[in-house]
Amino acid sequence: MRKYPQEVHDFIVANVKGTRIRKLAEMVNAKFGTDFTYTKMRSYLTNHGLKNGMPKGRLPGEYSGLFPPEIRQFIAENYIGIGPKGMAELLNNTFGTNYTKEQLKSYYGNHKLNSGLTGYFKKGHAPWNKGKKGVVTGGKQTQFKKGHIPHNYVPIGTETVDSDGYIKVKIAEPNAWEYKHRLIWEKHHGRKIPPGHAVIFADGNNRNFEPDNLLLVSRAQLVRMNQRGLIKNDAELTKTGIILADIYNRMGELKRKHNIKSHKFESI
Secondary structure, three states, X not given: OOOOOHHHHHHHHHHOOOOOHHXXXXXXXXXXXXOOOHHHHHHHHHHOOOOOOOOOOOOOOOOOOOOOHHHHHHHHHHOOOOOHHHHHHHHHHHHOOOOOHHHHHHHHHHOOOOOOOOOOOOOOOOOOOOOXXXXXXXXXXXXXXXXXXXXXXXXXXXXXXXXOOOEEEEEEOOOEEEEHXXXXXXXXXXXXXXXXXXXXXXXXXOOOOOHHHEEEEEHHHHHHHHHHOOOOOOHHHHHHHHHHHHHHHHHHHHHHHHHHHHHHHHHO
């Protein structure tokens, strides 16, 4: 069992009551730069006989351990045009996870995410009723008349708020949406957001769409910033957090490289 400094233990003891395990791990990591995960913190509390007194199960608004904040944000920024199967593959390739199509399908449904995929056949596809003139399904009452507009139709440019509080804008028919902060960043910089990158709000306010408040970060930076609590309510602190994230990532690379070399040496 790893031994942490006394100050870390004292902080945990002082804050464990009434604090969820995952939240406590985030607090400790943000203050001391430790690497507590939910599992590590739970084991630590058990080994030291500490209890938070919280009821089992998630409270309203809490996220599932299956989808931590960095994963939730990634999905929120990339689900347009990507179905559950494609998103599972994208997450696994990006973060090294092992999500399944079924898990993402449930997530999409629970968060009311619509990828915008229409299910229309591509050009050249032979429909099932080809050559069967006059064959229809359903009665006349189920068929739309020419010029019919669905009751839930909204025009391009319409804005809505998703379950995480981010504003989306309808950008194309029939149902293609994009996040407003991403659109503004791309318009201001005159280019698309590079693959493997995200746009965050420097001051933590997702209603502040000033171009200077929209920061481009890599996925590696974003994951580390979420882990270390480096996204602040102050723009300058968040910008500093990006620099620290790069430092932490570099330290991690050197540590892994050192361990690999050590293992090679020991095996000789």
